[in-house]
Amino acid sequence: MNNLMPIRSVILLFWLSISSCAIQVPPSGGDRDQEPPKLVSSVPENQATSFKSNELNLFFDEFIQLNNISSQLVISPPLEGFPEVKVRKKHLYLSWKDSLEGNTTYTFNFGNAIRDFNEGNILGDFQFVFSTGEFIDTAFISGELTDAFYGTPVEGALVMLYKDNEDSLPLKRKPLYFGRTEKDGRFKVRNIAPGSYKIFGLKDSNYDYLYNSPAEGLAFLPDKIPSGSEKINLRMFTERPRNExxxxxxxxxxxxxxxxxxxxxxxxxxxxxxxxxxxxxxxxxxxxxxxxxxxxxxxxxxxxxxxxxxxxxxxxxxxxxxxxxxxxxxRGKRSMEFNAEAVLQNGIFQDYFLPLNISFKHPVEKVFPEKLLIKQDSMDFSVKKINLVEPVKSMLAVEGDWTQGANYNVNMLPGFARDIFGNENDTISFSMQIRRETDYGSASVDLSGLTSGKVYHIEFVNQRGEVVRKMTVESDKVLLAENLLPSQYTLRLIFDENKNGQWDTGSYFQGEQPEKVIYFPETVTVRANWDIELKWNLSDQSK
Missing domain, CATH: 2.60.40 (Immunoglobulin-like)
Structure with missing residues (x-):
């Protein structure tokens, strides 16, 4: 019995040890750090004047790392050579051999190069500014950058300034000064020297401060603008690439x-x-x-x-x-099968005022109207006309005096249509319901302030982004858009400068701005069996 006591004691101690380990809770690391590094001190101080050295020492509140510093760091005005850059823990050191210009404000734009070491949180668009003279340049240029077609603010785009006026500037040279647009599309390029500048907006997808892909959004003004300019309006577009x-x-x-x-x-x-x-x-x-x-x-x-x-x-x-x-x-034989389907709204509804459209898979050589059977609520229905739509003739338009609210059953018997290959259809059947006039609403738009002789297109755009009605005007006029399905619509006006019937994007090298698009300030709500009247004065925008 006594011999068992030591063994029991060891077992008890072993289980206590396990239990003790099991209930231990390691200290929590807390929430993930989402804060970027912060500059806590520097030599010289940010915004220093009378600077005579050739090095910068920046100290942050945590360990840092650099990402693509050679492409992200933009110094304005530029130095002859790229500075030497070193990082040690929380310390960022820069030095250069070039002599600095006298009485000049220098801005070191670090872009998105600086981030913390552990989580990679980016210190976005960090700038360090000093002057070799007795004051910091405080001139600026500000404005707004919007999408040329949709009119929406463009966030996070570069706004770049150049002293020169060469066409190749945004392709070959990084900007002398730059800023970045806010969420509302507004921008302010600060600490620039007094003078006139060429201005560009750029959606810099590869972060190299250069316009080197037609897929990158671009905005420009044809002439230089003076420092101190406010309310500059830049419209960003994507150039039409070479057709391939x-x-x-x-x-x-x-x-x-x-x-x-x-x-x-x-x-x-x-x-x-x-x-x-x-x-x-x-x-x-x-x-x-x-x-x-x-x-x-x-x-x-x-x-x-x-x-x-x-x-x-x-x-x-x-x-x-x-x-x-x-x-x-x-596989080819299966693909050669000749069939068709009706073009109906939601697969069932047909407008009372339009012909019934039937889309065939192949161009049609001939139709045999006697093999088209239509019944209206079980009664035979006679159509007025059947037309093959030119030029492809793969669409058939069936005209009839449709009864509003009525139901129709349509049967295309075998051999109703013959395609260009000699194939004939099998039986094709479907049902449809005719919408009532009271299912629709209408909108009249009183346009004023247009420039006579120019061509404008006014479009009603539904919530899916589809243009459901397009009308063309060349002067002030009241337009009536009838038979609109109940929905909320965006109303826009396109300035068709080249009169080709569509909106055209810009071209930097041809000096062409994108055609102007103006949006009605409110969403247009169309209700069933209801007429809405709108007044749209474009006097300040149609020039």
């Missing part, structure tokens, strides 16, 4: 498509080889015109070859076509 062929593919025998980087309605194509054997039928453009679909009749063809004169390269492009002779015949 992005993709060429065959959908099924009888059709292939060419996809371009933007609108291709003016693209010319040089067909090569035996392309005449394709027996071209028609060319179809996508809604935004960036895709060309070529319909051809010889479904045995297996290749199309062409060049595009607008491209710098004259290489021949080949498109491998689905054909009846290829190993992909089975």
């Amino acid at each position: 062929l992005m993709k060429a593919y065959s959908s099924f025998p009888g059709k292939f498509s060419l996809v371009f980087s933007f609108s291709a309605d003016t693209v010319s194509i040089n067909w090569l080889g035996n392309s005449e054997k394709l027996r071209f039928h028609t060319i179809e453009y996508s809604e935004n015109k960036d895709t060309i679909s070529v319909w051809y009749l010889n479904t045995d063809s297996d290749t199309a070859a062409f060049t595009l004169p607008f491209l710098s390269s004259v290489d021949t492009t080949y498109v491998r076509l689905f054909s009846k002779k290829t190993e992909q015949l089975a």
